[in-house]
Amino acid sequence: MIDPAAVRRAKRVALLRVLSMSEWDVTEAARRAGLNRTYMHSLIRRHRVRRPPFTKTGKCGSHSTKAWRKHAAEFTNQGPT
Numbered sequence: 001m002i003d004p005a006a007v008r009r010a011k012r013v014a015l016l017r018v019l020s021m022s023e024w025d026v027t028e029a030a031r032r033a034g035l036n037r038t039y040m041h042s043l044i045r046r047h048r049v050r051r052p053p054f055t056k057t058g059k060c061g062s063h064s065t066k067a068w069r070k071h072a073a074e075f076t077n078q079g080p081t
Contacts, residue, residue: 012047019044024051 022028030040043049
């Protein structure tokens, strides 16, 4: 039997990855994932995903490997949403 919590964590990680790849451009992330933009926003809310803080360069924190790992760990270690 598949653990539902593991499925939720895997979905959250996939969502974070596609958002990171698109530099947190939700429209671009939705296009890459083959999803509707409004559905992507729904997934972001459902999984309580927040954009990482900006770095000194003005770029999203997801560009920093250390910041990305910390951010991803925050959400993958959370309980069920």
